[in-house]
Amino acid sequence: MLxxxxxATLAGFGxxxxxxxxxxxxxxxxxxxDFPRGAHSLLPEGPAAPEHAEGSAPGDTNTPAWxxxxxLVTGEGPAQPIGFxxxxxxxxLGMQCEYCHxxxxxxIHGGVPDSKVCAGCHWQVKKDLGEIKKITSFGEGCDYTxxxxxxxxxQPIPWKKVHDLPDFVHFNHSRxxxxxxxxxxxxxxxxxxxKPTTWFEVGENGERVEKTGVPxxxxxxRETTMQMGWCLDCHGTHPSIDKNYGDKADLRRAELKxxxxxxx
Numbered sequence: 001m002l003x004x005x006x007x008a009t010l011a012g013f014g015x016x017x018x019x020x021x022x023x024x025x026x027x028x029x030x031x032x033x034d035f036p037r038g039a040h041s042l043l044p045e046g047p048a049a050p051e052h053a054e055g056s057a058p059g060d061t062n063t064p065a066w067x068x069x070x071x072l073v074t075g076e077g078p079a080q081p082i083g084f085x086x087x088x089x090x091x092x093l094g095m096q097c098e099y100c101h102x103x104x105x106x107x108i109h110g111g112v113p114d115s116k117v118c119a120g121c122h123w124q125v126k127k128d129l130g131e132i133k134k135i136t137s138f139g140e141g142c143d144y145t146x147x148x149x150x151x152x153x154x155q156p157i158p159w160k161k162v163h164d165l166p167d168f169v170h171f172n173h174s175r176x177x178x179x180x181x182x183x184x185x186x187x188x189x190x191x192x193x194x195k196p197t198t199w200f201e202v203g204e205n206g207e208r209v210e211k212t213g214v215p216x217x218x219x220x221x222r223e224t225t226m227q228m229g230w231c232l233d234c235h236g237t238h239p240s241i242d243k244n245y246g247d248k249a250d251l252r253r254a255e256l257k258x259x260x261x262x263x264x
Contacts, residue, residue: 076217078160082134083194083214090191097183097190104173104183112159115139131213162220163187170264180240188223232257 089095098104103111115138122132135157142154163186165171176186184190194214203209224230235241235256245252255261 077162077219077221079216080160080219081138081158081216082219083131083216084219085196085214086190086194086220087192088194088196098177105177106174108172108174110173112157114156115154116142118157162222163226165226168263170262179244181238185234186224186226188221190220193221194219228262231262235261 089100090097100113100117101110102113102117103109115135118135119139119142122135126132127136138155138157140154177183195218196212196214197218198210198212199215201209201211236253241252241256242249
């Protein structure tokens with residue numbers, strides 16, 4: 001038994017030496033202009049802007065990510081097909097996120113509302129507004145009773161993704177929502193985004209045209225990095241872990257930092 005154990009130990013040591021020989025000597029690699037070498041931080045620097053978004057906290061590195069919730073702002077997002085005002089619906093009307101994003105509590109993906117969800121209110125409410133007419137144009141031909149579609153004019157609204165993770169990252173909305181994580185902790189201060197404003201554009205004849213509403217690139221702005229270090233910081237410090245797991249909270253924190261948790 002001892003002889004077999006010794007052989008296994010030597011074999012394991014030999015395999016380790018072979019593996020180590022496969023890695024280059026990084027000290028001898030000065031780096032290039034395209035791939036410079038430098039100190040790596042577990043918490044990467046996000047797209048910090050000179051001014052943080054209205055109502056959000058600046059990027060304080062001494063504050064846990066779950067307490068900040070926002071502060072790393074790109075300044076603009078992708079141009080959306082409809083100038084949807086989150087400010088109007090969330091802040092002024094007090095609507096809950098899950099009223100429109102109903103899949104967030106029960107599915108992996110939070111879901112983007114289609115024209116049927118919007119038409120639930122706007123089939124009659126302010127239906128003559130320009131942006132509302134865009135919604136109904138996408139939903140033309142849709143059967144809003146939920147049975148199906150009437151013709152091929154029933155189309156989904158082509159929203160552009162803002163909070164998009166790589167395919168190798170597994171994120172489950174329902175686990176986080178049911179665990180007590182607030183939407184704003186990852187998505188930023190959505191209630192302050194998409195705030196109607198007035199701006200000027202150049203018309204077809206070169207004249208200065210005043211516009212009122214939500215600019216296409218201000219409908220949704222990404223405020224958080226959503227990079228791995230940011231997620232790990234939250235997994236290690238979020239208070240819901242203590243609340244949900246009690247005396248096993250430390251064990252759960254260790255599980256949440258395991259690679260297999262997010263990378264299937």
